[in-house]
Amino acid sequence: MGRHFRPARVAQATKELMAANLVHDTPRWYKAVNMIPPAEILTRPYPVQHTTPNPHARRPRNLFKPTRMVYPEDELRRDFFRDHPWELARPRMILxxxxxxxxxxxxxxGLRQPGMPLSGECVVQRQLWLMENVPNMTKEAAYDAARREFYELRQLEDIQRRIAVEEARMVGAYFGKSTLQYGMDIEDKEYERWKKWAAVEINKMEVEKQKAYTNVVDVPNNPVIEEELLNDVL
Structure with a gap:
């Protein structure tokens, strides 16, 4: 497209038109543009140098690369989900x-907050609060304290869930197969498939063994033939 500097010279062109009495009314933007003129280059200018630059030094790299944003919760989340990977499998509302x-x-x-289900994020925020508000609280100590609360609440949820299932079954509810029963069914199907495969493999081995013995010729116990065979070998 090329470089066009005409828009940058609008103020100068207006000044010349006003001097020639071709423009009678001063535009409202004229004073502001004269005070803060537009840049004459099309590239981003370098930042202001507070010290005298060294002409022999190399130009710094990644000068305009955005700074990486790092939050203290990032490391805490990484540690928690590394130790509890199955927590990522729990459904969660991220809106x-x-x-x-x-x-x-x-x-x-504590970890129980209104409107927020119990999750790994609760442990991260609780650990961060302990680190920032409890004197002499290290990262490891805060992590242990938050995890202890988390384990107790998870255990309480499991107990409440089992009690609810037992109460529902007492009044005739049916929940189908459990996770353990589904696992046993899959294991039984795999075992039956393996038995069929093993039977076919054993049959193939028996056939190969019989083929190996069909090419063997039985030699009668004749001393003359044995002596001739021995002479041939010697």
Whole structure:
């Protein structure tokens, strides 16, 4: 497309038109553009140098590369989900209002927060609160304290779930097969498939063994023939 500097010289052209009495009314933007003129180059300018640059030094790399954003919760999340990978398999609602929903909750009261289900994020926020508000609380100690609360609540959820299932069965509810029963069914099917495969393989081995013995010729016990065979070998 090329470089066009005509838009950058609008103020100069207007000034010349006003001097020639071709423009009678001063535009409203004229004073502002004269005070802050547009840039004359089409590339991004270098930042202001507070020290005298060294002409022999190399030009810095990645000068305009955006800074990587790092939050303290990132490392805490990485540690938790590394130790508890199955927590990632639990369904979770990730819709938030402004991305700062965790800051609106009071993590001094524990992991249970109104409107937020128990998850690994609760452990991360609780650990961060302990690290920032409890004196002499290290990262490892805060992690152990948050995990202890998390395990107790998970155990309580399992107990409540088992009691609810037992109560429902007492009044005639039927939940179908359990996870263990589904696993046993899959194992039985695999075992039956393996037995059929093993029977076919054993049959093939027997056939190969019989083929190996069909080419053997039985030699009668004749001393003359044995002596001739021995002479041939010698």
């Amino acid at each position: 938030e209002l402004d991305g700062k929903d965790a800051r609106y909750l009071d993590w001094s009261k």
